[in-house]
Amino acid sequence: MKKNIHSMNNPIRSLWNNKTRRTTFSTYAVVIVAFVIMQLLDSAGMLSYAMRGQLIPICVYIVLAISLNLVVGISGELSLGHAGFMGVGAFVGAVTSTALQGLIPDATLRLVFSMVLGGIFAAIMGLIIGIPVLRLRGDYLAIVTLAFGEIIRNIANNLYVGMDEKGLHFAFLSEEGLHMSDAGKLVMAGPRGTVNITPIATFLTGFILILITLFIVLNLVNSKEGRAIKAIRDNRIAAESVGINVMSFKLKAFVISAILAGMAGALYGLSMSNVTSVKFSFTTSIDILVFVVLGGMGNILGSVIAATILTLLPELMRPLADYRMIMYAIVLIVVMLFTWSPKLKGAIEVVTGNLKEWLGKLTNKKEVGTNG
Amino acid sequence: MAEYSKKMVKVPTYSYLREQDADKLPVLDVRNLGIDFGGLTAVDSFNMTIGPTEISGLIGPNGAGKTTIFNLLTSVYQPTRGSILLRGIDTKGMSTHKVTRMGIARTFQNIRLFTDMTAMDNVKVGMHKDIKCSFLSSLLRLPSYYKAEKAADKKAMELLEFMGLADVADVKAGSLPYGVQRRLEIARALATNPSVLLLDEPAAGMNPSETAELTEQIRRIRDTFQIAIILIEHDMNLVMNVCEGIVVVNYGKIIAKGTPEQIKDDPAVIEAYLGKKEDGAAC
Amino acid sequence: MAVLQYLINGLSIGSIYAIIALGYTMVYGIAKMLNFAHGDVIMVGAYISYCVMIYLKMPPVVAILAAIVVCTVLGVLIEALAYRPLRGTSSLAVLITAIGVSYFLQNAAQLIWGVAQKTYSSVVTMESVHLFDGKILITGEVIVTIITSAVVMVCLTLFTSKTRTGKAMRAVSEDRDAAQLMGINVNRTIAVTFAIGSALAAIAGVLLCSASPALKPTTGSMPGIRAFTAAVFGGIGSVPGAMLGGILLGVIEELCKGLISTQFSDAIVFGVLIIVLLVKPTGLLGKQIQEKV
Numbered sequence: 030m031k032k033n034i035h036s037m038n039n040p041i042r043s044l045w046n047n048k049t050r051r052t053t054f055s056t057y058a059v060v061i062v063a064f065v066i067m068q069l070l071d072s073a074g075m076l077s078y079a080m081r082g083q084l085i086p087i088c089v090y091i092v093l094a095i096s097l098n099l100v101v102g103i104s105g106e107l108s109l110g111h112a113g114f115m116g117v118g119a120f121v122g123a124v125t126s127t128a129l130q131g132l133i134p135d136a137t138l139r140l141v142f143s144m145v146l147g148g149i150f151a152a153i154m155g156l157i158i159g160i161p162v163l164r165l166r167g168d169y170l171a172i173v174t175l176a177f178g179e180i181i182r183n184i185a186n187n188l189y190v191g192m193d194e195k196g197l198h199f200a201f202l203s204e205e206g207l208h209m210s211d212a213g214k215l216v217m218a219g220p221r222g223t224v225n226i227t228p229i230a231t232f233l234t235g236f237i238l239i240l241i242t243l244f245i246v247l248n249l250v251n252s253k254e255g256r257a258i259k260a261i262r263d264n265r266i267a268a269e270s271v272g273i274n275v276m277s278f279k280l281k282a283f284v285i286s287a288i289l290a291g292m293a294g295a296l297y298g299l300s301m302s303n304v305t306s307v308k309f310s311f312t313t314s315i316d317i318l319v320f321v322v323l324g325g326m327g328n329i330l331g332s333v334i335a336a337t338i339l340t341l342l343p344e345l346m347r348p349l350a351d352y353r354m355i356m357y358a359i360v361l362i363v364v365m366l367f368t369w370s371p372k373l374k375g376a377i378e379v380v381t382g383n384l385k386e387w388l389g390k391l392t393n394k395k396e397v398g399t400n401g
Numbered sequence: 402m403a404e405y406s407k408k409m410v411k412v413p414t415y416s417y418l419r420e421q422d423a424d425k426l427p428v429l430d431v432r433n434l435g436i437d438f439g440g441l442t443a444v445d446s447f448n449m450t451i452g453p454t455e456i457s458g459l460i461g462p463n464g465a466g467k468t469t470i471f472n473l474l475t476s477v478y479q480p481t482r483g484s485i486l487l488r489g490i491d492t493k494g495m496s497t498h499k500v501t502r503m504g505i506a507r508t509f510q511n512i513r514l515f516t517d518m519t520a521m522d523n524v525k526v527g528m529h530k531d532i533k534c535s536f537l538s539s540l541l542r543l544p545s546y547y548k549a550e551k552a553a554d555k556k557a558m559e560l561l562e563f564m565g566l567a568d569v570a571d572v573k574a575g576s577l578p579y580g581v582q583r584r585l586e587i588a589r590a591l592a593t594n595p596s597v598l599l600l601d602e603p604a605a606g607m608n609p610s611e612t613a614e615l616t617e618q619i620r621r622i623r624d625t626f627q628i629a630i631i632l633i634e635h636d637m638n639l640v641m642n643v644c645e646g647i648v649v650v651n652y653g654k655i656i657a658k659g660t661p662e663q664i665k666d667d668p669a670v671i672e673a674y675l676g677k678k679e680d681g682a683a684c
Numbered sequence: 685m686a687v688l689q690y691l692i693n694g695l696s697i698g699s700i701y702a703i704i705a706l707g708y709t710m711v712y713g714i715a716k717m718l719n720f721a722h723g724d725v726i727m728v729g730a731y732i733s734y735c736v737m738i739y740l741k742m743p744p745v746v747a748i749l750a751a752i753v754v755c756t757v758l759g760v761l762i763e764a765l766a767y768r769p770l771r772g773t774s775s776l777a778v779l780i781t782a783i784g785v786s787y788f789l790q791n792a793a794q795l796i797w798g799v800a801q802k803t804y805s806s807v808v809t810m811e812s813v814h815l816f817d818g819k820i821l822i823t824g825e826v827i828v829t830i831i832t833s834a835v836v837m838v839c840l841t842l843f844t845s846k847t848r849t850g851k852a853m854r855a856v857s858e859d860r861d862a863a864q865l866m867g868i869n870v871n872r873t874i875a876v877t878f879a880i881g882s883a884l885a886a887i888a889g890v891l892l893c894s895a896s897p898a899l900k901p902t903t904g905s906m907p908g909i910r911a912f913t914a915a916v917f918g919g920i921g922s923v924p925g926a927m928l929g930g931i932l933l934g935v936i937e938e939l940c941k942g943l944i945s946t947q948f949s950d951a952i953v954f955g956v957l958i959i960v961l962l963v964k965p966t967g968l969l970g971k972q973i974q975e976k977v
Contacts, residue, residue, distance in 0.1 A: 171718075
């Protein structure tokens with residue numbers, strides 16, 4: 030409307046009146062405030078050991094959830110292989126960091142370098158997978174991405190990487206195949222996963238990665254590319270009919286998502302001394318998908334919040350001991366039923382409506398009381 | 402409106418008065434077009450020549466193959482035989498989005514809007530190729546992004562105003578009333594800056610006053626943008642009122658061609674619509 | 685000769701995949717949802733039969749029947765409580781709920797039966813058969829599995845083509861709204877589908893654990909995914925497709941393990957699946973759906 034153009038005169042008001050800008054702003058604000066609070070709590074020594082251990086994984090899962098939301102929520106393609114890209118990033122990151130230990134002594138710089146390389150390899154994987162697979166639709170795309178994730182995991186599970194003074198050695202199936210010198214040490218040991226890794230990931234790098242992810246995804250969504258991607262999701266045939274190259278945009282979303290997942294994977298791989306390929310099976314892909322759906326399709330802030338809460342939930346429910354995972358399952362089912370079932374939704378509205386009415390009566394009575 | 406047309410009108414080098422269309426190269430030249438679906442011939446030997454600013458009608462009974470012809474023109478289907486020349490260029494083998502970029506835009510019989518996006522964004526998606534700003538500059542929010550977006554907003558708003566949709570710019574397309582959705586679809590098609598606009602049953606589901614308004618609007622689109630329009634329509638009043646030339650198809654073949662007056666009295670047309678009768682009543 | 689041995693083993697494991705895949709494909713065809721919890725129903729079936737045999741000291745036949753009854757009831761309950769309220773909403777919402785149900789079943793099993801792996805005693809008492817001077821070994825389990833699967837498939841085919849309920853199922857999968865207008869009780873038909881699928885899962889659970897006796901709460905998960913893959917491979921929604929897909933997947937897997945590499949069998953099996961889907965995007969026997977413009 031005209032109103033929009035006029036309100037440009039007042040920059041602050043236009044910033045707040047524009048709905049997309051408002052969501053963008055609040056998304057950044059929530060993430061930054063949460064980071065500051067966690068930092069303060071941590072420096073005050075108020076975080077339990079288990080909680081501190083969750084800080085980097087939470088960052089990792091937030092980035093994974095946002096990047097998967099780009100594919101599932103915004104591009105509208107069901108992908109069940111997101112953990113595969115995370116795995117590529119984790120293993121590439123771990124190998125890179127070990128290989129560069131002598132060359133780049135500074136841990137932060139090495140971490141950044143490893144994450145970038147993890148992202149690049151995940152991007153290559155994303156291209157290899159995306160080009161043939163994005164032609165498929167719906168459930169077929171889901172199963173093929175799942176299959177690709179499992180293939181990546183299967184290969185990583187049999188990959189041996191070692192390093193000696195001559196450089197990196199790669200082999201499949203056995204350590205002997207590496208032919209390392211005596212000084213050599215293992216980096217990846219097949220089913221045993223990464224070994225001898227110096228954990229260099231920090232909460233701060235995780236936080237910065239979240240900010241970068243938000244910056245890329247939010248800017249992408251609110252641009253002509255983002256509009257094209259959403260248009261394809263809403264109506265592929267109509268999008269084609271207004272001159273949009275469907276494959277090219279689906280691929281863009283898919284590869285960007287893979288890059289971010291690869292970087293998050295590298296951060297994850299370098300946050301602990303040992304990571305096995307089991308971590309990157311379809312169960313993890315599904316966990317990330319749960320974050321996305323519970324947070325709301327296409328809702329970036331929702332992904333951030335859902336990833337945080339659901340990563341912490343099993344931790345918070347520790348007092349429930351053996352019952353915590355089953356409680357998690359029940360919470361998941363109940364939340365899905367209440368947020369999606371038309372009947373239950375109606376029931377909630379009735380209840381909240383009654384509550385409001387009741388509250389209204391209560392306040393009215395008070396007013397009457399004061400008047401009298 | 403005058404100031405507006407200066408900005409929006411595409412003034413191609415071959416721009417001229419409509420009366421002179423016949424002397425100029427056609428914008429669209431369809432030759433001997435045909436398509437088979439697994440042995441079944443849906444369209445056969447279809448010929449059509451459209452002048453650069455002509456409004457023509459494509460009519461025929463249900464299932465005659467009209468929408469299939471639109472799908473062929475927009476490369477949703479690839480023809481089995483014949484060729485489509487758009488400003489002299491054969492569109493054979495091109496994908497839909499390429500054909501659109503070359504200048505054919507369309508609307509759909511069963512409305513296909515981007516339902517989760519606002520009316521404004523629907524139009525802006527249509528303007529995609531004309532928003533000049535690289536992928537990197539939108540990711541990094543460089544000044545060129547803001548410049549391009551601002552220009553796009555302005556142009557999209559002008560288009561919405563032109564179609565009488567300015568007050569629903571921020572409303573989600575899916576929640577708009579039916580008639581408004583149809584107009585928004587036309588606005589989105591116009592946003593692609595076409596030289597040929599294909600309208601698939603634009604008046605379907607509209608009441609008489611809405612249809613009358615649409616008739617005016619179709620003329621206004623042609624006059625303002627100086628483009629050719631082909632419409633599929635069952636509302637004979639609309640077709641006879643607005644079209645300068647009419648093609649009638651039945652069973653995928655042309656059964657008559659001519660001006661509205663000629664078509665009205667054509668026995669083959671009357672037979673196709675009303676079945677064989679001794680004395681043909683008017684449609 | 686070795687190849688023949690792999691083929692027989694593949695046929696056996698493939699038949700189990702086929703039985704599980706039937707559950708996936710029927711539910712998909714009729715309720716248009718991916719029932720991710722199907723694999724865990726297999727696990728429940730295996731545990732029930734185990735308990736009846738070990739704790740109640742009942743003969744295997746009773747154990748199998750008990751497993752079938754429990755799983756059937758479980759399947760119908762899951763459908764009524766978790767899936768029916770979401771019918772008609774986003775398919776992704778149903779998928780996530782199914783994942784929740786899967787977690788629930790796995791963790792419930794862990795609470796009831798513990799994390800520790802149990803050793804399942806085979807329900808088959810038949811002697812192994814040696815052919816070609818002992819070069820080929822066919823275990824009793826293999827024979828029973830193949831015969832059971834053949835019987836199940838024949839029965840199911842007859843059921844869907846001959847009985848009233850079977851025809852109703854086909855009608856619902858073809859066009860739910862039209863079927864409803866024709867007076868078919870859609871809710872009941874979907875419930876019956878879940879009942880049949882879950883009964884099949886119980887049989888598959890018993891056969892699976894008889895062949896490889898390790899029983900733990902996550903036992904059903906991997907065969908479930910494999911069978912889901914098989915269903916897609918054959919063309920999801922198609923009953924003959926699920927049978928073909930299951931058997932082919934089993935045979936390919938065993939041949940891979942025997943001839944190429946045990947470690948890379950997962951990658952190879954999934955690789956074949958991807959190639960098939962890229963060449964034939966709706967699976968081997970799936971219907972090509974042309975989108976209308």
